[in-house]
Amino acid sequence: MFKSSWTYHEAPESTDHIQIKEQYELYINGAFTKPVEGKYFDTINPSNNQKIASIAEASKKDVDKAVKAAKKAFKGWAALSGKERGKYIFRIARLIQERAREFAVIESLDGGKPIRESRDIDIPLAANHFFYYAGWADKLAYAFPNRKVKPVGVAGQIIPWNFPLLMAAWKLAPALATGNTVVLKPAETTPLTALKLAEIIHDSGLPKGVVNIVTGAGATGAEIVNHPEVDKIAFTGSTGVGKYIQNAIAGTHKKVTLELGGKGANIIFEDAAIDQAVEGIINAIFFNQGHVCCAGSRLFVQESVANVVIQKLKDRMETLIVGDPLDKNTDIGAINSKKQLQTIENYIKIGLNEGGEIYQPNCNLPKKGNWCAPTLFLNVSQSHRIVQEEIFGPVLAIQTFRTIDEVIEKANNTPYGLSAGVWTQTGSKIFHLTQKLNAGVIWANTFNKFDATSPFGGYKESGFGREGGLHGLSSYVTFD
Ligand code: NAI
Numbered sequence: 081m082f083k084s085s086w087t088y089h090e091a092p093e094s095t096d097h098i099q100i101k102e103q104y105e106l107y108i109n110g111a112f113t114k115p116v117e118g119k120y121f122d123t124i125n126p127s128n129n130q131k132i133a134s135i136a137e138a139s140k141k142d143v144d145k146a147v148k149a150a151k152k153a154f155k156g157w158a159a160l161s162g163k164e165r166g167k168y169i170f171r172i173a174r175l176i177q178e179r180a181r182e183f184a185v186i187e188s189l190d191g192g193k194p195i196r197e198s199r200d201i202d203i204p205l206a207a208n209h210f211f212y213y214a215g216w217a218d219k220l221a222y223a224f225p226n227r228k229v230k231p232v233g234v235a236g237q238i239i240p241w242n243f244p245l246l247m248a249a250w251k252l253a254p255a256l257a258t259g260n261t262v263v264l265k266p267a268e269t270t271p272l273t274a275l276k277l278a279e280i281i282h283d284s285g286l287p288k289g290v291v292n293i294v295t296g297a298g299a300t301g302a303e304i305v306n307h308p309e310v311d312k313i314a315f316t317g318s319t320g321v322g323k324y325i326q327n328a329i330a331g332t333h334k335k336v337t338l339e340l341g342g343k344g345a346n347i348i349f350e351d352a353a354i355d356q357a358v359e360g361i362i363n364a365i366f367f368n369q370g371h372v373c374c375a376g377s378r379l380f381v382q383e384s385v386a387n388v389v390i391q392k393l394k395d396r397m398e399t400l401i402v403g404d405p406l407d408k409n410t411d412i413g414a415i416n417s418k419k420q421l422q423t424i425e426n427y428i429k430i431g432l433n434e435g436g437e438i439y440q441p442n443c444n445l446p447k448k449g450n451w452c453a454p455t456l457f458l459n460v461s462q463s464h465r466i467v468q469e470e471i472f473g474p475v476l477a478i479q480t481f482r483t484i485d486e487v488i489e490k491a492n493n494t495p496y497g498l499s500a501g502v503w504t505q506t507g508s509k510i511f512h513l514t515q516k517l518n519a520g521v522i523w524a525n526t527f528n529k530f531d532a533t534s535p536f537g538g539y540k541e542s543g544f545g546r547e548g549g550l551h552g553l554s555s556y557v558t559f560d
């Protein structure tokens with residue numbers, strides 16, 4: 081994911097032929113619709129904090145219109161054969177591929193992630209997700225043998241700002257394949273690719289009301305959660321909002337899946353291929369500015385190799401390029417919002433106050449915009465807040481260990497349970513740790529690899545339910 085340390089000259093990705101409107105409306109019942117109360121908010125480019133476009137803010141009435149449209153469309157959509165539903169989903173996947181460059185540039189402009197990541201990871205994976213679930217649409221009888229499955233109904237889907245188009249794909253594709261209709265809300269700092277997706281969905285000829293996309297902040301999300309005619313909530317975001325949602329729907333008929341925060345352990349054994357492991361550490365924590373729920377934000381290095389690993393890690397960090405998200409050489413882009421930058425800076429202060437030893441490479445951060453240098457903390461222990469709490473930025477807390485049992489105990493000592501990574505040449509050690517680590521996703525000799533066929537989700541305060549793979553279908557169906 082990260083380029084090797086040599087650099088070559090390439091012009092920044094141009095924004096020619098990228099169509100961004102001045103103002104975006106809500107997508108309700110197959111039409112781009114003005115918000116009832118006429119309110120709009122700005123979406124900002126976090127690399128310079130300039131406004132990109134005005135975005136409609138959906139109120140309770142707009143959400144109600146969207147839910148009613150989804151409910152009305154449900155019968156017809158659910159009654160279509162899986163094969164017919166699949167055709168629409170395949171069409172959406174192909175349209176994303178056709179407009180991949182446009183999606184990649186807009187994703188980087190609106191959210192701050194390096195163009196190399198949007199171009200090579202986010203957008204292709206989003207298309208893959210639609211292709212994958214399109215393939216399941218007419219094979220549900222094989223997915224759930226000997227059981228009669230029905231769609232749940234209207235799914236309310238609320239997504240975060242760290243992988244905007246990809247999270248929209250994770251939510252929409254399985255819901256549509258199983259015959260549900262949807263009201264989806266993108267995050268307020270990154271609405272543009274979801275709105276571009278609305279245009280594609282419109283072009284695909286999907287029956288009106290099957291997918292409705294409403295924009296707004298937390299209040300709009302809460303209207304979706306609390307709407308009595310929504311049958312299922314799928315949420316990805318902070319653990320705090322996840323708890324709010326679980327409370328809000330308690331005692332209702334609504335189904336729910338929550339994909340929340342994490343504090344992933346990345347474990348390096350002395351017999352690991354050290355250079356690959358160092359690349360893996362970089363990718364685990366600095367990919368997408370560390371705005372990754374499954375980031376490897378806690379590093380555990382076996383004591384005998386700690387000095388060499390940390391030195392190599394520091395050397396490698398010196399070569400990372402922080403800057404313009406549209407520059408193809410950029411490794412670390414802009415922090416998604418001023419608010420998130422404040423959160424990260426606050427954690428860096430907390431780390432220092434708790435006695436952590438900080439390391440940041442020399443990098444020239446741009447003057448305008450939201451930026452954070454890649455950061456390591458040494459000299460920390462389990463009780464430190466920067467070891468326990470999700471920072472959601474390019475900040476790594478490093479600890480050492482001697483024995484397998486010690487590292488298993490430390491790795492599991494967290495309120496979260498989303499991801500972990502193990503680096504070793506010994507297969508038996510990998511199997512031992514994958515049994516013992518309390519995490520939904522465990523990578524061996526790699527990190528932050530995603531695939532539509534693979535289930536993803538957490539334990540403990542990282543949430544529940546799985547997205548991706550065959551498992552991802554089950555939360556969108558009920559059984560007779
Ligand atoms: P957030 O959880 O507030 O935002 C995620 C989505 O939830 C957005 O679409 C937002 O509009 C919506 N939302 C907010 N309040 C809501 C409510 N009461 N009801 C329904 N929807 C609501 O996350 P935020 O404040 O942007 O980030 C704070 C922290 O959350 C981050 O520092 C990070 O630690 C964590 N986070 C984790 C994510 C993950 O992928 N697991 C994604 C985003 C944030």
Ligand code: MG
Pocket residue numbers: 123124125126189190191268269270271
């Ligand atoms: Mg933005």
